[in-house]
Amino acid sequence: MRAAPKVVMVGAVAVTSFRHLQLAGLCMLWLGFPAGAGVLPDDRADALYHSYDGGGVTITGPSILVLKNVRQDLVISGNYYVDSISSASIDVVTQASPYEEERTEYTLGADYMHNNSIMSASYTSSDENDYEAQTASFGISMDMFANMTTVAMGYTRGWDVVGKVNDPSFSENVDRQSYTLGLTQVITKDMLMEVNYEAITDEGFLNNPYRSARFLDPDSALGYSYEPEVYPDTRTSNALAIRSIYHLPFRASALAEYRIYNDTWGILAQNFKVAFVRPVISGWVFEGRYRYYTQNSADFYSDLFPRRDSQNFVGRDKELSTFTNNTLGFTMSFDFIRNGWHWIDRGSINFSYDHMWFDYADFRDLRDTSAPAGGEPLYSFSADVAQIFVSIWF
């Protein structure tokens, strides 16, 4: 239940609940089943508990994934995922009241194998009290050149309905489409490379109905006031990523990743990641990783606009600002069943931890009310992300 709202808005930080939906619908379908073309994934079940704590926001919940071969050439899968959100983020504490809410997501999928090809289809439904999303996804991947190359293509379509908790009559639609193209190539007997491209187009109500932009207002005691955000009603983005993984002479692997992104809102982003995986002692595997992300701001973003209605589109979402994110993390995995036990072939328990540092270059911390408008300190925060999960293969 949400706390009683102040005047301005209830959930400036549907930031977490609202925005991630847009991506969740499009992304989560594809990512669960990294089967090579020509090879269906094994029967397995995963039960994960996740926890995010940072910037005044706490998000926890389970994720359950089950994959089952119902025929030799057909795998069905189901995923149940929950985000339980408790938010007192920077937007909320400066413009609204802390709130709690929950998002629940269900995905059903099927992979069908025919010769060297796998065809996939899935459907996801996501629901929270002010946002609903339905997403359908289709894809095909093919092995070719004596299994040296795998090509994958996909299409995803999403239909969202945006609501507003304090206004039952508010209802806006968003249509989403995504096109993906992927190529995985055997480079040497120790090295694989993967290239992925994805174009996403959104059309409809794309801004957060709760959030406001601020502008200079000499008549205000603080020196600024707020106006509702206004975003363009279309957004098209392109992302290109290249990944490579290398088997070291001793039993360990090293992974490197680079991604570049741009969109019609003027955001240019890049991220770089390295990871190292090493079996340590019998049954234990260690993974260490580092990721760096940077982006510039959207064309219509400003921390402080010069006046009310100063331009057609105005936004003050910190995810559209200029910032960097550094993430350092590790995973420890232990196989507690290695040689079969009853109907279970293998079982592992895993603990994963990542620490994130977000540093904003043009988003200011308005909790400091002593500074003049536009002279507040720049905002930054860190977050702890933990996961514990059990996987069994059967």
Added chain:
Amino acid sequence: MLIRRIVILVGMLLVLTACSSVEPWVKPYERANLADEIMQFQRDPVSATYMIHVYGAREGARGAEGGHGGGCGCN
């Protein structure tokens, strides 16, 4: 745009490559290391999906996170 040009160029190279016969330079019996479970771009699907979700909620960029298939055909 730069990204689209790169994708078109890669696509053209693929088409050209497909016109000629390609001998596999890594034989099936040489793929033991590639088939090692530590050689996966995403080792744990439920965990990888969650982390992409975490980044997607806090960063402006989206897409091309990987996991669309692939592998080395060596299982």
